[in-house]
Amino acid sequence: MTESRFNVVIIGGGVVGLGVALAITRRFPALRIAVLEKENQIARHQSGRNSGVIHSGVYYKPGSLKARLCVAGATAMVNFCREHQIHHEVCGKVIVATEAEELPRLAQLRQRGEANGLTGLRLIGLEELREIEPHVTGLQALVVPSTGITDYAAVCGKYAEIITARGSTIVTSAEVTGIRRLRDEIRVETSRGEFSTNSLINCAGLFSDRIARMAGDDPGIMIVPFRGEYYDLIPERASLVRGLIYPVPDPRFPFLGVHFTRRINGKIDAGPNAVLALSREGYRHTDINVRDLAQSLAFPGFWRMARQHWRNGLAEFRRSLSKPVFVRALQRLVPEVREQDLVPGGSGVRAQALKPDGALVDDFHFVPSGKVLHVLNVVSPAATASIAIGEAIVETGARDLGLA
Numbered sequence: 001m002t003e004s005r006f007n008v009v010i011i012g013g014g015v016v017g018l019g020v021a022l023a024i025t026r027r028f029p030a031l032r033i034a035v036l037e038k039e040n041q042i043a044r045h046q047s048g049r050n051s052g053v054i055h056s057g058v059y060y061k062p063g064s065l066k067a068r069l070c071v072a073g074a075t076a077m078v079n080f081c082r083e084h085q086i087h088h089e090v091c092g093k094v095i096v097a098t099e100a101e102e103l104p105r106l107a108q109l110r111q112r113g114e115a116n117g118l119t120g121l122r123l124i125g126l127e128e129l130r131e132i133e134p135h136v137t138g139l140q141a142l143v144v145p146s147t148g149i150t151d152y153a154a155v156c157g158k159y160a161e162i163i164t165a166r167g168s169t170i171v172t173s174a175e176v177t178g179i180r181r182l183r184d185e186i187r188v189e190t191s192r193g194e195f196s197t198n199s200l201i202n203c204a205g206l207f208s209d210r211i212a213r214m215a216g217d218d219p220g221i222m223i224v225p226f227r228g229e230y231y232d233l234i235p236e237r238a239s240l241v242r243g244l245i246y247p248v249p250d251p252r253f254p255f256l257g258v259h260f261t262r263r264i265n266g267k268i269d270a271g272p273n274a275v276l277a278l279s280r281e282g283y284r285h286t287d288i289n290v291r292d293l294a295q296s297l298a299f300p301g302f303w304r305m306a307r308q309h310w311r312n313g314l315a316e317f318r319r320s321l322s323k324p325v326f327v328r329a330l331q332r333l334v335p336e337v338r339e340q341d342l343v344p345g346g347s348g349v350r351a352q353a354l355k356p357d358g359a360l361v362d363d364f365h366f367v368p369s370g371k372v373l374h375v376l377n378v379v380s381p382a383a384t385a386s387i388a389i390g391e392a393i394v395e396t397g398a399r400d401l402g403l404a
Helices: 015-027 065-083 100-115 126-132 152-165 205-214 235-240 290-298 300-321 323-331 382-401
Strands: 004-011 033-036 093-097 122-125 140-144 148-150 169-171 176-181 186-190 193-202 222-233 244-247 259-262 268-271 342-354 365-369 372-376
Touching: 004 015, 004 186, 015 033, 015 152, 015 382, 033 193, 065 148, 065 152, 065 382, 093 100, 093 126, 100 122, 100 140, 122 126, 126 140, 148 152, 152 169, 152 382, 176 205, 193 205, 193 382, 205 222, 205 342, 205 372, 222 235, 222 290, 222 300, 268 323, 268 342, 290 300, 300 323, 300 342, 323 342, 365 382, 372 382
Parallel strands: 004 033, 004 193, 033 169, 093 244, 193 372
Antiparallel strands: 093 140, 122 140, 176 186, 186 193, 222 268, 222 342, 244 259, 259 268, 365 372
16 A cells, blocks of 8 residues: 555554544544554454443443443443444343342442442342342342443444545554654554554554554553453353343452353353453463563563462463363352353453553553554443543544644
């Protein structure tokens, strides 16, 4: 591809990059936009390998970007799916406390959800829980009626269709190999040629920190990949789960614990766990990338995190290697689940941002740098919030990137 000139270049053809492009085309239809994706098609990684849940925003700290953008984004996502006839369902979910020590955290979740603007939240006992999910056991549950499910690969496809129909360009098989910031422009070198732009937005997900450094910026974090592995309930046992069943999360971690998710295609997922991946695109135990692993191990924050959370990490690793251990975790919620009810499902890799002090970055993390904006740690609920994230970035871009 010969050199091309654009007003805005977006690196990353996942749900966030496409959501940003969609928002720019709505707000500034005259701008020329290019979305660069290193794979041969869009949504190949986190965007196409997630649970399909339209999250409600019940978990996130009030006032945080996650809370504000998830709640707004969930409404926008449901409306988008409805408008474009993308299969979706607002089915609700239950968060189940199985031990007495979890009851205060469950009550706090309700308070947090209400502070984030959610309505219809209610605490129920086992009898009413069994009316919703007959095979679940627990002491108490929080009903979250606004949670839904959809197909985010289909959502990305529709985003791309709208973006290109409005005159913007999506370039696949365009891996970014260099970024040069000149006086009046930014040049992005790729495997498909060089692109010149006034403004650059980094939505590279698993590689967003590397792109930031390629652009000459220190993002202040390192992306550490965590693999989540699922089992699927066999069709004969799918009746054990009607909807979405979650445990009460541990507030020290951004992971929600193994749970049951009914997908929009009717399959029931069980999982995921959360183990360190040995490659940023390591969807199997045997996927090892020496550069990725070396960077993780060389980062001081990795070892500080490991010292703090090694017990939990070891438990997750055991669950990854042992199906019986995985099943026992699931049986806390649905005691009738047996090993023979589960077959290996899919997996995904979470682009978790880690600080130098070992703390896991909990909120979305945007880092502006002149005419460049780095979108970092945009993990779950990023798909849910993608329309709202795009709109928020356009607001930032109109001011800082000079989009107007």
